[in-house]
Amino acid sequence: MSDLVIHVVDLVREYQMGAERIQALRGVSLEIRRNEYVAIMGPSGSGKSTMMNVLGCLDTPTSGEYWLAGQEVSRLSDDALARIRNREIGFVFQTFNLLPRATALQNVELPLVYGGVGGRDRRDRARRALERVGLGNRMDHRPNELSGGQRQRVAIARALVNEPAILLADEPTGNLDSTTSADVMRVFDRLQTQGQTIVLVTHEAEIAAHADRVVTLRDGRIASDLRQDRTRAA
Amino acid sequence: MPFVEAVRMALATLWSQKLKSFFSLIGVLIGVTFLIAVVSIVQGMNVYMEDQFANRLIGLNTFQVRRMPNMNMGNITEETWREWRRRPRINYGDSDFIEAKLGTPALFSRACDDRAEVVAGGKLARDINIVVADAPFFRIKNYDFAAGRPFSPQEARAGAAVVALGFEVAEKMFPGVDPLGRTVAVGGLPYRVIGVVAKQGTLFGISLDKFVIAPFDSPMQRLACRLGFMDEFHVQSENVTAMSQAVNQAEELMRIRRKLRPGQGNNFAIQTAEAALSGWKKISAVLFAALPGLVAISLVVGGIVIMNIMLMAVSERTREIGVRKALGAKRRDILAQFMIESATISTVGAAIGIGLGIGLAYLVKALTPLPASVAPWSIGVAVFLGIFVGMIAGVYPASRASKLDPITALRAE
Numbered sequence: 320m321s322d323l324v325i326h327v328v329d330l331v332r333e334y335q336m337g338a339e340r341i342q343a344l345r346g347v348s349l350e351i352r353r354n355e356y357v358a359i360m361g362p363s364g365s366g367k368s369t370m371m372n373v374l375g376c377l378d379t380p381t382s383g384e385y386w387l388a389g390q391e392v393s394r395l396s397d398d399a400l401a402r403i404r405n406r407e408i409g410f411v412f413q414t415f416n417l418l419p420r421a422t423a424l425q426n427v428e429l430p431l432v433y434g435g436v437g438g439r440d441r442r443d444r445a446r447r448a449l450e451r452v453g454l455g456n457r458m459d460h461r462p463n464e465l466s467g468g469q470r471q472r473v474a475i476a477r478a479l480v481n482e483p484a485i486l487l488a489d490e491p492t493g494n495l496d497s498t499t500s501a502d503v504m505r506v507f508d509r510l511q512t513q514g515q516t517i518v519l520v521t522h523e524a525e526i527a528a529h530a531d532r533v534v535t536l537r538d539g540r541i542a543s544d545l546r547q548d549r550t551r552a553a
Numbered sequence: 554m555p556f557v558e559a560v561r562m563a564l565a566t567l568w569s570q571k572l573k574s575f576f577s578l579i580g581v582l583i584g585v586t587f588l589i590a591v592v593s594i595v596q597g598m599n600v601y602m603e604d605q606f607a608n609r610l611i612g613l614n615t616f617q618v619r620r621m622p623n624m625n626m627g628n629i630t631e632e633t634w635r636e637w638r639r640r641p642r643i644n645y646g647d648s649d650f651i652e653a654k655l656g657t658p659a660l661f662s663r664a665c666d667d668r669a670e671v672v673a674g675g676k677l678a679r680d681i682n683i684v685v686a687d688a689p690f691f692r693i694k695n696y697d698f699a700a701g702r703p704f705s706p707q708e709a710r711a712g713a714a715v716v717a718l719g720f721e722v723a724e725k726m727f728p729g730v731d732p733l734g735r736t737v738a739v740g741g742l743p744y745r746v747i748g749v750v751a752k753q754g755t756l757f758g759i760s761l762d763k764f765v766i767a768p769f770d771s772p773m774q775r776l777a778c779r780l781g782f783m784d785e786f787h788v789q790s791e792n793v794t795a796m797s798q799a800v801n802q803a804e805e806l807m808r809i810r811r812k813l814r815p816g817q818g819n820n821f822a823i824q825t826a827e828a829a830l831s832g833w834k835k836i837s838a839v840l841f842a843a844l845p846g847l848v849a850i851s852l853v854v855g856g857i858v859i860m861n862i863m864l865m866a867v868s869e870r871t872r873e874i875g876v877r878k879a880l881g882a883k884r885r886d887i888l889a890q891f892m893i894e895s896a897t898i899s900t901v902g903a904a905i906g907i908g909l910g911i912g913l914a915y916l917v918k919a920l921t922p923l924p925a926s927v928a929p930w931s932i933g934v935a936v937f938l939g940i941f942v943g944m945i946a947g948v949y950p951a952s953r954a955s956k957l958d959p960i961t962a963l964r965a966e
């Protein structure tokens with residue numbers, strides 16, 4: 320139990336679309352342990368995005384349980400969810416989602432700002448996170464002064480800075496060419512060897528191949544859950 | 554989100570979109586500029602009117618008995634003018650009666666004035682205020698002498714052809730020459746210069762030094778007065794209380810002289826500094842009454858502009874809001890961010906407005922004879938209004954931003 324980071328039981332998420340009721344998730348159960356490297360795959364419409372939103376505490380399930388780092392989070396208020404997102408989840412988005420007017424360092428500081436970390440401590444932690452992704456020399460650059468790969472690494476540093484229980488990456492290489500994709504994936508791989516739990520949401524088999532375990536969704540249910548020998552870039 | 558962080562971010566946003574920011578500031582800016590400038594100018598005018606205008610033109614603790622008031626502000630109807638013109642003039646009997654019966658000690662002087670040419674040594678000065686008065690006139694007017702002396706009671710009694718010159722007249726007629734003992738001609742008759750009155754300066758840009766003063770019974774009387782009458786009878790008391798008493802007595806004495814029945818209006822005027830100021834007081838009261846309305850209108854407009862700018866900002870930055878929420882921003886963090894941003898915009902507008910208002914006040918002071926003094930309270934009010942308008946304008950956009958669903962917000966373009 321102490322080893323379980325994510326424990327999902329019979330998760331259902333329904334949407335009301337006009338008169339129709341759509342079930343995006345139809346009873347998903349899933350366990351992810353500490354330091355696991357999991358890819359969630361599936362075609363569009365499989366419930367992949369809904370799964371990612373619920374796991375990221377951006378959305379709450381219609382029914383079912385969701386235990387994140389030992390806490391049941393499926394019935395929390397908006398503000399309580401915001402606190403969970405701040406402490407336990409590090410998001411990496413396809414489109415980086417950095418604040419354009421802020422420097423790399425300021426972007427990385429942002430979760431700490433909302434976490435109530437102030438002053439010197441905040442600055443130091445943000446700096447260390449940027450150093451971990453190899454951007455120690457780009458701290459004062461704004462996003463438009465950085466390459467796509469560098470931007471995504473800033474976003475990873477931002478996701479890491481609060482030492483979250485899970486790093487949740489949604490198509491992290493979707494906007495990158497193959498060389499920079501490989502770079503970014505190397506960063507994920509290294510973080511995992513350092514002990515980080517990582518959940519990748521992707522439809523690219525090449526990206527999913529980095530994970531130890533691939534969970535495939537289809538029509539709102541888990542179609543397969545396979546362990547694999549990961550391929551790591553040399 | 555810490556306060557300083559939010560202000561810094563708001564200023565950065567303002568700075569990065571200068572033109573848009575300018576338009577969002579302009580309403581508050583105009584309102585505050587107007588507030589500061591008008592208050593400064595009106596307050597300066599108040600001080601000026603009391604210190605300079607009334608006391609210099611009329612004299613401290615002094616009143617004048619006249620046929621009609623000669624310092625009027627505001628509209629005077631045709632009918633009032635006609636009534637004033639039908640009044641009897643003040644005669645020597647009136648002035649003697651007041652002088653004899655007034656209970657408190659005072660200085661008295663009859664006086665007439667008109668405009669005429671003054672000639673000396675081939676030089677001609679037009680439009681000089683020629684004044685005839687009794688000897689105490691100089692003390693009543695608090696005139697110091699730059700050179701020479703006022704005329705003596707003997708000269709006054711004898712109606713000697715002597716004259717004291719205003720500073721500008723002396724400078725113009727006798728440049729580089731000592732005017733004392735020299736002769737000036739007024740109305741074709743020669744007068745000996747016995748004194749030069751110290752410089753009085755200007756009032757509303759009009760020189761107060763273009764005059765000549767001769768004894769009341771000198772030949773100049775023919776030019777300035779109607780025979781047997783005077784324009785005004787000056788009475789100066791020793792202090793304010795004695796003066797207000799003297800004013801009441803003089804009014805009563807005149808009514809007795811003129812045999813006015815109770816209920817009948819005065820057919821003369823008692824002009825005090827206060828009465829001369831009443832017109833100005835009316836004007837400044839109107840300005841102060843109109844000011845809040847005018848300021849309010851521009852602040853309301855400014856507030857609406859800011860609200861719209863903020864609504865635009867919220868929809869432009871929907872994605873940013875989504876990201877912030879994903880990273881752990883609570884509703885109140887987003888609310889505070891946009892409220893502070895809105896208040897910052899408006900406060901910056903107010904700050905610039907304060908600067909411009911003060912600048913405008915000093916510009917008016919520099920370019921016109923109108924004085925201006927900045928009132929500290931008006932700056933306080935301006936800062937408060939700036940923050941207040943910004944907060945009010947920010948409430949709706951900020952609450953909309955804070956209620957955005959993070960998933961939808963993250964999907965926004």
